[in-house]
Amino acid sequence: MITVNTRENPWREGLTVQALLDEMGFIFRHIIVRVNGEFVPEEAYAQRQIADGDDVQVMHLIAGG
Amino acid sequence: MGKILKQIKYTPAKIHRGYSNKSLYINVGDLRVEEKEVTEFMKEKFVGGKGFDLWYLWHAVTPETRWDSPENEIVMSVGPLGGITQYSGTGKTLVCAISPLTGIPIDSNTGGYFGPLLKFSGWDALELQGKAEKDLIIFIDGNEGLISIEEGEEYPEDSHLLAEELTAHFAGSEEDKVHVSVVSSGSAAKHILMGMLNFSFYDPRRKTVRFKQAARGGLGTIMRDKHIKALVVKYKGIKPNLNDPADLAAINRIGVKYHKEVHDLDEKQNTMRKIGTANTILVMNKYDLLPTRNFQTGGDPEAVKISPEVFINQYLTQGIHDGCWYGCTMSCAKAADHFKLLTGPYAGLCVTVDGPEYECAAGLGANLGIFDPQAILEQNFYCDTYGIDLISYATTVAFIMECYEREQIGPEHTGGLDLRFGNAQASLELMHQMSRGEGFGLLAGLGVRRLKSIFVERFGADPKLLEDIGMENKGLEYSEYLHKESLAQQGGFALTNKGPQHDEAWLIFMDMVNNQIPSFEDKAYALYYYPMFRTWFGLCGLCKLPWNDIVPADNYKTDTPAKVPEHVQNYVDIFNAVTGKHIDKDELIRQSERVYNFQRVFNIRMGSGLRQHDRPPYRSLGPATAEEYLSRQERYDKQLRELQGLDPSRMTLDEKLAATRAYREKQFELLTDAVYERRGWTKNGVPTPEHLKEIGMDLPMLLEVVEKHL
């Protein structure tokens, strides 16, 4: 199990940031990703592995209005 | 050209530190034209823009004033930063009046050149009062120092014709057309309550007049009721220092840095320069936020048919600077050129359509079940030229379509129009009826609140269902975001001054997706800070979009990325550089808080503005019908288990709906308590005298109103 934006989410072996974003349907381009508080640049989404128990934050910056 | 009824020469005031320090009053009933002083008190307490509008409006009306009373005023003002050309989004005009839809002050924010040109013509604000007997044109020439009131009967009504004709007439030459701006409405505005105002700017590359809208709340209806056909301003000589700023170099420096950001980052962030605000259609669809078929669900597989790519590749002209005021590099005012109309009085004509903005594609598209870009653009064009607020139109017609499909009304009531979701031709015909002032279009133009009563009282519809699914609050129709899963945004729509328009707060991502504001206190803070921060744009003459539709590359490193701290500092620095004052980011919020509370008390004075008026329709809070529940059953069942400890497998659908409703309504009441407390209001939503004193607004006129409700 991992947490994504403080909510519990299933984990699997080999889960990357990009795969998580795809699975969550997070297609908004204007986001900031942190894993255990550490910023992950967009270029690293496909490689950055997420470990069991990690705390992932995917902050969508406000748009709209 | 019409007969001149009155002409006055004046000496345009010199602008100093962002203010001309004069405002213009015109009474179209008796043709009085007066000059008023803008006082230090006004600047201190109200800053400008919407602040000045509300101040003048308060003194013009009484609690008995209705939207069509002669004393109701349309007031407009651009604010002290309005008209600077070095930063993006600095030409917004704020327009206020007592609204036909809500009976309380409406404020609407628009681009186009009118406000800045009005200020450079010597006027910080314009008040329009009285009622003429015949159509008038009011012309202000800021170079000549001339105000002229002329007969306007002979001009066409629809904006795309009227504004072209007036621009050509008052400019006198092609090169002078960019110095003219026209405010107009359209043929529908005199038949409906949701009439809007078009503010023009001339686009020299396309050689056509373009528009932005002061759309919400029926401002166009009031203008046509006053028999004002158009306002025209002409001012030649725009240059960077016209506001006589205290520190021009600072403004230049901040502007250069900002423009580089837009240039480097827009493509990676929101692509505002390519598509404008419609960039978010598919995002909203994916996150279950795109209002579909009267806000029943948050998206539809067919939404790909109205994706940004479809508009970019097939309709929108690319590579042209599309700013609605000089210097806006965000440049989001996109247009579809050579668009061939297929219906209505202009069928066969090729026109330029301003848009589609997000609200247009979401409202006239998904919310009506119309996933056809041609039909969306055609409705967009006709809303604009007829002077119809497309948000109120879309939300009203979505409501009508659902009533029709649920057999609450039928063809015998709609004059045979088959108003089912997805029927674009029926929607267009309804619009043309509004323009002609006939048929079911006349009823539809009254808006959701009045239609609810009419459908119940005259057509025998179910009052409870209609209360639940009619998406209005305070009489204003909701703007186009589904927000059932964001408690904060439920407040962001309903706990507002003018009604459910998202320009006070857009918290859906922060709340629903990021889970950044989980507690009531967190949400209450967000519903304090963001409405106050965003109110400030309306005091100063600014556009909200350049604040957070692009952010600095290192914004993620800040403690509060959602606030975009560097851009907040830009605004503080620009305000100080223009006015010579010394505010900081806290005083910026305080400036807004004064006007925000003033507007709340104004609502109370007009017989609204209390807790009961802030209650939303249930569909804003949760699934109002069995179909909605079943469409997201997994989500709602999970919530019953996790939030209420219930076992949905042992419950009937009716029981599940009832339990979900009771929980969500309670959550909204708790949110309301928390927000009122954070804003310094009583449990009934009344600003306390102590709070008014703390923010420097313990004015006797306000205390007298609130004391009756303590």
Ligand code: SF4
């Ligand atoms: S960002 Fe768009 S709406 Fe705002 S001022 Fe610029 S062009 Fe106009």
